Amino acid sequence: MERIAKVFKKRTTPALIGFTVAGDPDRKTCIRIARALIGAGTDILELGVPFSDPVADGPVIQRAGERALAAGTTPDTVFAIVRELRSQSEVPIVLLTYFNTVYRRGIETFYRDAAGAGVDGILIADMPVEESAEVLKAARKNWIAPIFLVTRTTSDERLAKIAKKGRGFLYLVSVLGVTGVRTGIPQEAFDLIRRTKAITDLPVALGFGISTPEQVRACAENGADGVIVGSAIVDIIERTCKNPDLMEPALAGFVSLLKQAAAVPHPP
Amino acid sequence: MEAAGNGIGTGEHSATLCAGEAGVLHGTLSYLLQDVHGQVLPTHSIAAGLDYPGVGPEHAMLKDNARVTYDAVTDRDVLDAFEFLSRREGIIPALESAHAVAYVIQNAGRFAKDDIVVINLSGRGDKDVAEVSAIRGGA
Numbered sequence: 001m002e003r004i005a006k007v008f009k010k011r012t013t014p015a016l017i018g019f020t021v022a023g024d025p026d027r028k029t030c031i032r033i034a035r036a037l038i039g040a041g042t043d044i045l046e047l048g049v050p051f052s053d054p055v056a057d058g059p060v061i062q063r064a065g066e067r068a069l070a071a072g073t074t075p076d077t078v079f080a081i082v083r084e085l086r087s088q089s090e091v092p093i094v095l096l097t098y099f100n101t102v103y104r105r106g107i108e109t110f111y112r113d114a115a116g117a118g119v120d121g122i123l124i125a126d127m128p129v130e131e132s133a134e135v136l137k138a139a140r141k142n143w144i145a146p147i148f149l150v151t152r153t154t155s156d157e158r159l160a161k162i163a164k165k166g167r168g169f170l171y172l173v174s175v176l177g178v179t180g181v182r183t184g185i186p187q188e189a190f191d192l193i194r195r196t197k198a199i200t201d202l203p204v205a206l207g208f209g210i211s212t213p214e215q216v217r218a219c220a221e222n223g224a225d226g227v228i229v230g231s232a233i234v235d236i237i238e239r240t241c242k243n244p245d246l247m248e249p250a251l252a253g254f255v256s257l258l259k260q261a262a263a264v265p266h267p268p
Numbered sequence: 269m270e271a272a273g274n275g276i277g278t279g280e281h282s283a284t285l286c287a288g289e290a291g292v293l294h295g296t297l298s299y300l301l302q303d304v305h306g307q308v309l310p311t312h313s314i315a316a317g318l319d320y321p322g323v324g325p326e327h328a329m330l331k332d333n334a335r336v337t338y339d340a341v342t343d344r345d346v347l348d349a350f351e352f353l354s355r356r357e358g359i360i361p362a363l364e365s366a367h368a369v370a371y372v373i374q375n376a377g378r379f380a381k382d383d384i385v386v387i388n389l390s391g392r393g394d395k396d397v398a399e400v401s402a403i404r405g406g407a
Contacts, residue, residue, distance in 0.1 A: 051307065052309075053293060075305060104302065104305060
């Protein structure tokens, strides 16, 4: 949990949060992918836990989940990947998962195993704050930041409630829809950044649909503390995973471009 | 009455209450057809309306507090029941509702002549005639 706080401490430019699906296309290649992302300057690594019914994800990340599941990825595989990455890096690692995966393993067991592997935060995409008491308890006990989604349709009242329970950062969803590359970022997403910052001191990271340096720059200019890029990274993986030697430089090059774009001091 | 599809043993069914375990899908905690890691399993039923890995949580409660007994019948028995009721009464039951008809036919021996048995035909089978015809090769 402290690793996340450290990333956001005294930042003047937004943190780059890079996403990939754990176990895509297989465990070994996934570790190479994660290392390439981290090596190129990813500030926080988000690992998706593959799930059969990923209701928040668009086609690119859905296919990544299918590849990971076809390769036999289980929560144990995910924890093993985290453990291996953690042995060489202090980059914060956040898991993105769906609740049934957590519930099936046992909430406390899942959080304990995650903490043991070196996970810093867990976002459960289909867990509303109102239902989260047990999850919050397990998160607190295991020093894992519970990260929540906030959307443009979240009321101020509910936003305050979520901000009170969330730790690490708040994940602001830029669009009304699923993950996936889009052109531009709607003004409403930037309004959401301002609205959230007026309510909480938690760092705010904007995600969903952000894929280009220009979009990352726009997030920086609009005061985001973090920018989350997922589908665009997974798309590179999909196109190059047959040839990991090409994939690593492609990912590193892309992340470097995003990092440069993020290097715009955000407004005070 | 749940959908045993090609038989619960084949894995090609939607008999959530008979063969599922507690899980959360689409925002509800209920019985769920899933593997040991919580991955939701593919389902099958001849009745589109039953072809789902979960079940309304009210049913999960009624099962757990033993106020309702749940059972399952196969696609084959459902087709027979569909045809039986259509020919016998001129009422075409939806394939979903035909599951209940199949169960009563199968269990007819358990009822006395004067027992009153209520079957809720919750849907009409006009929508299913083409599918049944395709499966059974026309009438």
